[in-house]
Amino acid sequence: MTLTKCTRRFPMKSDRWRHMRATLSPAFTGSKMKQMVPFMNEISLNIVDYLKEKEGETINVDDIIRRYSNDVIASTAFGIQVNSLRDPDNEFYRTGQAVMTFTLYQKMKLVFMTMFPGLMKHADIFPQSATEFFKRIVSETMQYREKNNIERPDMIQLLMEAKKGTLKAQGEDKLDKIGFATTEDIEVKPQSEKSDWTQDELAAQAFLFFAAGFESAASAIALAIHELAINPAVQSRLHDEVKQTHDKHGRVNYEVIQGMKYLDCVFSETLRKWSPAIVMDRVCVRPYTLPPASEGAKPVKVNIGDVLYNVVNSLQLDPQYYPDPLKFDPDRFSDERKHEIQPTTYVPFGNGPRNCIASRFAILEAKVLMFHLILNFEVLKTEKTLDPIVLRAGDFSIKVKGGSYVQCRARK
Structure with a gap:
């Protein structure tokens, strides 16, 4: 089975999905993520060094953060060390951009695949050259590590353990709760015997990890920085916490991140106001009748195979649940208020x-x-910084109209 065929089956269904979810869940526990912090620190310091050279200039946050996200995934998922700011045309970044730059034709195919999955089951979304590139990286890296008995705490290593059946869940871990927005682990139990995963199938998971995580993470980080630029009081409070944490602990690690409550409030509020997930779609597997949506309306019967779309922003920007929903207010997630x-x-x-x-x-x-x-x-607002933020139309990802531009002034 080729990587291209694997990525066509997006998303997996039924027991095949249950097996893959159960296989990979241990790879995303807090204890596993803890091992990846040094890589993230290293790449973050590359960003800091670059911004010091650009001090006083108006910078495009979108471009810089997407290069950061690219380098993080290259290192933590594929075991490749690149610096996309110093080497802006490196092969990994070029290929990643080819994956994430959707043409009108690709957008139409994605819509039709969602609406008519049976009809479009043989369609390809991503360029074949890109999928073959990622397949080659995973295959060659796995073979090299097995031959030379090399271990590195990244996604490739976890996939190798999953293939061998040695990747085991460790039970509840105090490190698993990295922030308010962390999703709850729900045990998924396959109904059939355990599947043996081929190298191509696991390579497809690494590829989808990149495709699903690159743009969504980059968008959220870029919007968080934009919000800090136009909300200096929030940024000042965050700096106080960061400075105190640094003075006490020095280099950040997983446990230190867990203890930074206001940082968690800031990012949780960013995800509320600017959720990278636009919709959640779910397929009905059992007949169900939804109650009337309003007084005088009729119940709605949902049949097996029907697809339901839940628009995330209709919940997270609803004043019924979040007063003054367009205000950037991290205190919504404070210990005193998050129970609301x-x-x-x-x-x-x-x-x-x-x-x-x-x-x-x-x-x-x-x-x-x-x-x-x-x-x-200190992240500063400039003449090019859009305030209030307006999103660009016509794309699957969330980006600020005209781009996110700020200025970074080194702290003394």
């Missing part, structure tokens, strides 16, 4: 068994960079 949030009204990483398996990774990736950024720089 109804669980099913905050779903930036989805909900239920098909929630985002990599929520810890995405949150960690964002927080590590924000720690280093705010420790070293």
Whole structure:
């Protein structure tokens, strides 16, 4: 089975999906994510060094953060060390951009695949050259490590363990809760015997990890930085926490990140106001009747195979649940107020068994960079910084209209 064929089956269904979810879940526990922090620190410091050279200039946050997200995934998922700011045309970044730059034709295919999955089951979304590139990286890296008995705490290593059946769940871990937005682990039990995963199938998971995580994480981080630029009081409070944490602990690690409550509030509020997940779609597997949506309306019968779309922003920007919903207010997630949030009204990483398996990774990736950024720089609003934020239309990803532009001034 080729990687291209694997990526066509997006998303997996039924027991095949249950097996893959159960196989990979141990790869995303807090204890596994903890091992990836040094890589994120290293790449964050590359960003800091670059911004020091650009001090006083108006910079495009979108471009810089997407290069950060690219380098983090290259290192933590594929075992490749690149610096996309120093080498902007490296092969990994070029190929990643080819995957994430959707043409009108690709967008139409994706819509039709969602609406008519049976009809479009043989369609390809991603360029074949890109999928073959990622397949080659995973295959060659696995073979090299097996031959030379090399271990590195990254996604390739975890996939190798999954293939051998040695990747085991460790039970509840105190490290698993990295932030308010972390999705709850829900045990998924396959109904049939355990599947043996081919190298191509696991390579497809690494590829989808990149495709699903690159743009969503980059968008959220870029919007968090934009919000800090136009909300200096929030940024000042965050700097106080970052500075105190740095003075006490020095270099950030997983446990230190867990203890930074206001940083968690800031990123949780970013995910509320600017959720990268636009919709959650779910397929009905048992007949169900929904109650009337309003007085005088009729119940709605949902049949097996029907697809339901839940628009995330309709919940997270509803004034019924979040007063003054367009205000950027991290205190909504403070210890004193977070109990007011109804669980099913905050779903930036989805909900239920098909929630985002990599929520810890995405949150960690964002927080590590924000720690280093705010420790070293004051993020300033410029004439090109859009305030209030308006999103660009016509794309699947969330980006600020005209781009996110700020200025970084080194702290003394």
